[in-house]
Amino acid sequence: MNAEEFRKYGRQMVDYIADYLENIREREVVHKVTPGYLKKLLPNEAPENPEDFAEVFKDIDKFIMPGVTHWHSPYFHGYFAAGNTYPSILGDMLSDAIGCIGFSWATSPACTELEVITTDWLGKMLALPEEFLHCGPGNGGGVIQSTASETVFLCLLAARNKIVDKVKKESPDIEEKDILSKLVGYSTDQANSSVHRAALLGAVRMHKLNSDANFSLRGETLTEAIEKDKKEGLIPFFLCASLGTTGTCAFDNIEELGPICEAENIWMHIDAAYAGSAFVCPEYRKYMKGIQYAETFSVNPHKWMLVNFDLSVMWIKNSSYLVDAFNVDPIYLRHTNEGKVPDYRHWQIPLGRRFRSLKLWFMLRSYGVSGVQNYIRKHCQLAKDFEKLILDDGRFEITSETVMGLVCFRLKKGNKLTEKLLSEILEDGKIYMIPAFSRGTYFLRLAVVAERTTTDDIQYSYDVIRRCADKVLSSSVDSEADEPVVVDIDLPRKKSSVNGDNRDTVRVNGHDK
Ligand SMILES: *Cc1c(COP(=O)(O)O)cnc(C)c1O
Secondary structure, eight states, X not given: OOHHHHHHHHHHHHHHHHHHHHTGGGSOSSOOOOTTTTTTTSOSSOOSSOOOHHXXXXXXXXXXXXXXXXXXXXXXXSSSOOOOOHHHHHHHHHHHXXXXXXXXXXXXXXXXXXXXXXXXXXXXXXXXXXXXXXTSSSSOEEEEESXXXXXXXXHHHHHHHHHHHHHHHHOTTSOHHHHHTTEEEEEETTSOHHHHHHHHHTTOEEEEEXXXXXXXXXXXXXXXHHHHHHHTTOEEEEEEEEBSOTTTOOBOOHHHHHHHHHHHTOEEEEEOTTGGGGGGSGGGGGGGTTGGGOSEEEEOHHHHSSXXXXXXXXXESOTHHHHTTTOOOOGGGOOTTBTTBOOGGGGSSSSOOOOTHHHHHHHHHHHHHHHHHHHHHHHHHHHHHHHHHHHHHSSEEEEEOOOSSEEEEXXXXXXHHHHHHHHHHHHHOSSBOEEEEETTEEEEEEEOOOTTOOHXXXXXXXXXXXXXXXXXXXXXXXXXXXXXXXXXXXOTTOTTOTTTTTTTOEESSSSOO
16 A cells, blocks of 8 residues: 555545444444354455455445444443543554554653653542652652553562562571462452452462442451461462442442551552543542552553543552562663663563553543543433433332442342343343342443433433333233342353353452453
8 A cells, every 4th residue: 555545545544433433323232243253254365466455445344343342332331431532543543653662762752751741641630649650759650551450460460579579588588489379469359350360370369358238348358358368377468459340330448458558568559440530520539538558550541531442551659669570671672861761661561562642642632631521520420310210210229329430220120030121122232231240139230431422322221221121021920030140151132142252241249250
């Protein structure tokens, strides 16, 4: 493709994208394909000779779009938000064109420096303590990672390194392998599955602690666990606290947990992947009280702050725990300005890194702090509107408090019928939701996801649910479920859908998404 063709097809693609996003309501929110659908449509080998891009373009609608789930449709209510905006898309376009591999400052100074500036901007917007900022008093700062999962793994490794060093210093006779075999980390039973995966990857124990009636991890529970584990000779070293859990958007009580971690020399990481974006609004900051006790904090702007995947930000108070822990500097990566600015390769797992701060910068300048606040408040209000519709209906109940953009509800008549209701909704295909299961209760999660969602859209989604409930309730014999059968792998709607990848049920107790 030459520059002329690039201009032509680039314009065509931008038009295609704008049409796609502006008219997304008209599409069926979930695909109707079955696994292997694409293999039947595409050749088995790459083309031997070049093809005209016009031909390729035609195939987007023909082959790709039928297999797409439209996450930015206002009728997509599954999981949590996935951010996306035009400035963010433009940022990724430019990043792709520059295509630098910004592992050190010297490989493209703008790539590192814009990341330092934008993560400071964002940290200030979220009212993080100064210690988390590059411009703060210590050597803290923010860094863009791909995902919250990567961040929790990295923080666990840094914490592991820190405790091993400390124990070695105190007791030089203990061998490292013996220290490692005694380490224990903690999280709530509501934590995202990535937290336990981090422990598996990091080869340390991780105890899931019971949350209270509001799905919040409390200090007393942590204290009991620490005491029990210490008696057994274990070494507590890490806590992943969640602000806004995936299942019900619950908040661990970090004001209680923080001082315990401080006293016990436990690294407190805070996973605020979804809810952290709301801290841009002062009225939600009550949920981050105790933040000063955290070593690390993470938020996914790619979830709920208008930036497309992938852009997850991690802040650390003392970056030397990362930089010193994993520094393997060969000569070919060195440069003369080392030490004056972060060399972000030390702050992450891969060596290479994209120029991701561009899309954050474009978005922040296009929306401003007030624009981001309006967006968050609008989603929270729409969730409240939906909650009201559901409660006024009379046949539903709310299963956990609606705090942000997520409503958890079910039919009063119980698990079995709520399950049937979801089957009916998914069969109907006009909106998309996923269920969750917790402490014997099966419920539905309606997340307000798309930037374009309006009051009318929420009314529409409620109307779909009401209609499906009419159908389910009129055809049911009055029965309350005994043991609920959790929809495990495949959604009831289509037994063989590509969706059947285990992600469609959030299990709030035990395993999760
Ligand atoms: C979505 C989510 C994650 C995982 O986010 P990734 O960036 O996809 O790894 C982690 N924690 C919570 C609370 C989440 O909601």
